[in-house]
Structures are given as C-alpha cells and as structure tokens.
Amino acid sequence: MTEFKIHNTYGNKKEVFIPNDPENIKVYACGPTVYDYAHIGNARMAVVCDLLIKVLKEIYPRVTYVSNITDIDDKIIEAATENNTPIEELTNKFSKIYNEDMLVLGVQLPDLQPRATQHIDKMINLISNLIENDFAYFTNAHVLFSVKKYSNYGKLSTRTQEEQIAGSRVEILEFKDDPADFVLWKPSEDDQPGWESPWGRGRPGWHIECSAMSEKTLGLPFDIHAGGQDLIFPHHENEIAQTCCAHKFNKPQDYAKYWFHNGFVTVEGEKMSKSTGNIKLVNNLIKSIPGEVVRLALLSSHYRQPLNWSESTIKQSKNTLDRYYRFLYDTKDQETNEKKIETTSNKVLDALCDDLNTSLALAELSNILDNKNNQTKSTTKTQLLCAGKILGILGESPSKWLGYEDQGEKFDVSLIDKLIQDRIKARNNKDFTLADSIRIELNNMGIEIEDTQQGTKWRKK
C-alpha cells in the first residue's frame, strides 16, 4: 500500500500517516462562519482539504469527511443587525453561496456538514460535564473553561501560559479566575439569539461547537483535524482542552491524531484585510476566471507556505491548463482507460502522498506531457486524466475550455464565418495586408484564429 505522509502541527514534523482504522479514515475540518461571501483564503482551506480527501480516497477504501458550518457567532449577530436580516436567513443564504462557490472550484461537499445551531444540546452536555468534573466554572452568567486544569494546554501551539501572559493581549474579563480562561457559554440579551440552559438563556462560545460536532459525527478519536493556520491558537488548543477534559483524556492525540493546517493567502504581497480593502471574494473571482484556474492557482504552492494571489498567478494557471486542454482536444478521439493508473500518473500520486507536495505533483503532470512522444497518445491521455482527477482538474470539455464551442455567448457566428472566408480569399490572392487586418478585426471581437493543417479554426479567447 502507498504510504501517506502528513505534517502534524502537534509535534511540528512530517509523519507517516497511520490511521486509527484503515477501513474508515475520519477527517474533520473547521468550516466557515457564514456571515459574508467566502474569500480566497476560505477557498484555500476548502480546496486543500478537498485535495487531502481525494488523495486519501486513492489510498483507503473509505474516508469520512466532516466540515462544519458555524451559524451562530457574534459576527453573525452583528451582520444580521446591520443588514436588518433575520439570522437564519443570513446564514442560510451564505452557507448556500459558500457551497455553490466551492463547487465551482471543484470542491466536493463534505460527507456531513453539521451546523452549530443544530448541536446546542450536545454542547450543553459537554459544558455540564466539564463543570461537574471541575474543569469549568460558572460565574457572572458565563461558563468559563479553566485552562490551568489541563496540563497539556499549549502543547499544540507550543506556547506556555507564561508566554501568553508576557504578550498581555489576552482579553481580561473581571470575573475570570485566570486571564487565559475562555468562554464556553455566555448570556444572550433579549434581542440576541439564545437557548435555554442550566446557566440561563444564552449561547455557546466559539470553540465548544467543534468539540461537540466532531465527536458527534465522527466519534473519538478521529484521524485528522484540519483548519487554517490561525486556528492553531486559540481555537484548536481550546478544542483539545475541552474534549480531552470531558473524556479524561490526557494526550491531544486521543482527540485527533494529526493536526493539519494550511497557510494564508496574501494579495499582491499584502495581507488580506478589510482595512486595506483587498479581500478577494470567490464569488467575484469566478465571474471572470474559470473555477479550475482558481483551484490550480490555490494549489500552485505548498499548502503550508504562504500563497500570494496576483494577476500573474492567475495567468500562469490559465496557461498551464490551456496547454493540457490543447493536448486533450487534439486527442479527443482517443480511447482512455481511466481505471488504470499508469506509472507516470502514479508519480503524481506519490508526490501528493508526500504531505501534499502539489508543486512536485504539477511538475510530474508536466512530465507526462513532455513524455508524450515516447508512448501512445492514449496512454498519455489516460495518465493525464487520472492525475487530473486526483488534483480535481482537467474535468471540463476541452473544446468548451478552449473556446471552440458556442458557450452561450453572443457571437455572430455567421459574421465570423464570413470574415474567415474573406480572409481565406485574401490569403489565396496573396493579399496579406487585407488578411491580417481581418485577423485583427476578429481579434478585437475576442476571436482568435488558428491556421491548421485541417484549415482555419477560430476560438473564443
């Protein structure tokens, strides 16, 4: 069996992946808080996790992938108030858009997509358990987790409590026993959403939902817990503390064995932020850029490295895909055997099995094409499609991708045909000035001309 290696944030090194149960790999990824459109950073997490799942599925018979939707949160409450929209309407709208946008990027839906508001009972149970066992305390209408009660607190993010205090940027609530303690349950005002609980009407803190939903949907322990790099602290650290204490586990691995975190996206070299106004929304990008281009761009650097989003990244990804689609177009009549994984496309899988080395995988993909004269076209095509399938690319119709098909856009096809005929006549008459001016005219219409052995072809640029 192929060996899969994964960088584990817990321990901070690459490890050979050894599943808890090889018959069913269980993965949980912290999903979006749905109060706005997803940005390219959200998409990176979704695409990278999607790739992780695709690779695991190549190796293991069954993979269960859970990724939640956070649909109760102070930011959501704020956004709902601002837009004068009921919370449920807002979260339904943006979770639907999130899934639609991710689908365009070739991201498959998780097997389960639990919502926080549907697991309040489970959260209340967990919190009660933590209070009963003296890991948490009730004060001033809040339930707080007592960080000092968990000896492994800080192990994931490799920081000690003293270090955090040195930073002195921890929110100080008057009634906290310890500044590092975090909220499990907080009271809701009458105009805020809330649920009845042993501690009065209120709502959960942010971290408890993932502890509740991951346990409920996957059982413990599960194999991989994923999310963005910024979630390492405090979110995942707190999840570990809650779950481990509730179950009297000591080691974080008893909750989840491997901790998988993707790096950030910057935009033209700068961090994405609302203040600089450079947040790239997926919903906008896919209006002008094919989803596959966005996906490939997001996979062009290693998932733990920072990724710079720029015009040239997009352009390169587009060029790369065009090259593959041209080959697929030229070989559109070739039979393929996609069930058969050929040697070279295995190299793509091998690269991905080394902690998702997408850069190397894409280099191997390129090698498949470079090797095309040493083997049958059918073999090359098969290899390309197999590799593309794992990467989640090359799934479109080549003629549509390259613009040879009418894509429902308003082109005057009869005019184009007439101009092409005029140009052919001009060329036959060796009137190249006229021929070139017709080509420029077509170009200005967004049409590119290709003179091939089979005659003149046109495509949408």
Next chain:
RNA sequence: GGCCCGGUGGCAGAGUGGUUAUGCAGAGGACUGCAAAUCCUUCCACGGCGGUUCGAUUCCGUCCCGGGCCUCCA
C-alpha cells in the same frame, strides 16, 4: 516581549550533502506569407558570515530580512 514559519535563477515555486526540478518569461532554431499552437536547443540560482565535511544551496551556529500567531480571523 514570547512562539512559529520562510528567505532558491527575471517571476512563480519544489527539492537535494557531490549529478536537469517544473511552469511562465527571455535567447536561438524548426514550422508558418505572418501569426497562433506545437516541437527542438539554450541562458539565468540557492540572504550574509562562520563551522562540520574531500565537497553544502542542502547539516550546525550566528546575523540580517520578510511573514504569521499571541484579540475575532481560513
């Protein structure tokens, strides 16, 4: 202040103790009336300084620079 991660050719971006990453761009050539596409050839590299070594871009130390986290954040 603490913790973590990086610094590779014009750009993007892997990897390795001694041998070509890869893509785009550039140069030359084939093809073409010219283009486009395709193919062939080719230039360009490992932040600074020490150390280990027969040999380091790769290991160690140190310095400089950049990014992230420590508060909500993918």
